[in-house]
Amino acid sequence: MENQLKNRFHFKVGTFDCLVINDGSIVGTAEMLFVNAPASELGQTIRAHGLKPDHLPSTWSCLLVKTADHLALIDTGLGSGQSAGGNLMPILADEGVAPTDIDTVILTHGHPDHIGGGVTESGEPAFPQATYFMGKDEWLYWTSEETLAQESEWMADFARRKLGPLTAVLQTVADGQEIVPGIRAVSAPGHTVGQTAVHMASDGEQLLFMADVALHPIHVEHPGWVSQMDANPAQTVQTRHKLFQWAVDHDALVLAYHFPPFPSLGRIIANGDGWEWQVID
Secondary structure, three states: OEEEEOOEEEEEEOOEEEEEEEEEEEEEOHHHHOOOOOHHHHHHHHHHOOOEOOEEEEEEEEEEEEOOOOEEEEOOOOOOOOOOOOOHHHHHHHOOOOHHHOOEEEOOOOOHHHHHHHEOOOOOEOOOOOEEEEEHHHHHHHOOHHHHOOOOHHHHHHHHHHHHHHOOOEEEEOOOOEEEOOEEEEEOOOOOOOOEEEEEEEOOEEEEEEEOOOOOOHHHHOOOOOOOOOOOHHHHHHHHHHHHHHHHHOOOEEEEOOOOOOOOEEEEEEEOOEEEEEEOO
16 A cells, blocks of 8 residues: 555555545544443443544545546545535545546445535536446435435435436446446445445455445444444344455455544454454554
8 A cells, every 4th residue: 555645545456546535524422333332341342442432533435446447436425515524526636536537436325424425516416427326225215205204304405415416327236236347236234224335356356345334443343333323223233244254254455434544444354253353554
């Protein structure tokens, strides 16, 4: 890995050139991230990691991938016009990447910090030459007024504004479907109804873009601890077990969207009957 800069990080997966971009940062709490953790065990774990329960930093790590024939962006951050976020477009410009250069945009799920940068404040697709992709169940959930009624008005309005304009340019994808050569969708429900992780393979190397399967490194060693944001906790845990073990079995590099420190890259390694997160230096 090379050229680590603030809010951006260049690396390669096989022949693919990759750039992690941090659209912004927030601070979470143990109460928000580990709602079902036993209090005494949680406190001990937080202390063992040298953390404070009311100050758990989080990244928004989007990924730009240049393959032989495509330039793909995985997740778009919160976007501009919000109180946080909005770093994606300025960093792309600074890297010499124009919005029209990107031909593929993959949205892992419908939460604002993943879809916000995909549409401009004026309501146009931010990447006008791109085909957008999202899991079918996820797309149907966030574009149906019946299901949006289950969300807060702010979340529902955000989805209408940031997904509605993509209707003509978005294709839904199924588990295992190849989006462009070397990049495929991986079903990862639980955090949301139809979240999609992304698997990338090139020249014998692999990367799993884990999206929000886990929100903090502590979730890797305690996969049963879920967050306030996980729509289906039991399914979240099931998906974690499946993808964590897959990452171990394939020695895959993992990008976990919210994991500090930036650039949110590491490996999941076996630890007894469970797993732990190993940061890539």
